[in-house]
Amino acid sequence: MSEFERSRTMPALPELVFDQAADVNLMDRWLPRDLHVRAEEPPAVTVHEDRTDEDARGLFAAHPDQLRLEWGTRDDGRYAGWLQVAGIGSGASEVTVHLSFFDGSHAPPDDVVQAALDDSLERLAEQVRMRVESAG
Template sequence: MTEYEHSRTMPAAPEQVFDQAANVDQMSSWLPEALHLHAEDLPAVTVHEDRSDEDTAALLRARRDQMRLEWGTRDQGDYTGWLQVAGIDSGASEVTVHLSFFDDSHDPGEQVVRDALDSSLRRLEEQVRLRVDNAAG
């Protein structure tokens, strides 16, 4: 099993960050660029990966009371992950994403995963900033 974790501070309250992260209709704006989510009957979703041109049955659960998203493959159990939002001082939040690959053949490698996590959290922060700026203005 291989695990990865990456965090980023965002300039918004945890509720605002979580609401943006958990918005299924806008997840493609911050997920890794090669992944596309299609919500079926939540928690059931399908994830399309451009790299392999494959669709994977998955589950996605949003736990607002815990400010946590959880996901994983539905049939194989090869992969799981979570996103946790925590409030920090002065109205900011810290977002942590954790990924677990139970089958090494599904692990794209450390550098690829780290780059994808960094890019995804950066794009999520951009979406949060847009949301906060639009709400304030």
């Protein structure tokens, strides 16, 4: 099993950050650039990966009361992840993303996963920044 976790602070209220991250129709704006999520009958989603040109059946759940997202593969249980938003005071938030690959043979190289997590959190922060600026 391989596990990865990254965190980042964002200058926005946790509810705003969570709403941005939880919108399935906007996930392409912050997920790794080669992943695309298509909502189905909740909690089902399909994730398309450009690199392999394959679709994977997944599950996605948003828990607004906990400011938490959870996801994973639907059929084989080989992958899961979560995103947690926490308020840290002064209108700022910390976002933590955690990924678990239960079958090491399906896990990408560590440096690729860490770079993708950093890039995704950067892209989410940019989406949140644009949303805050447009609201202000």
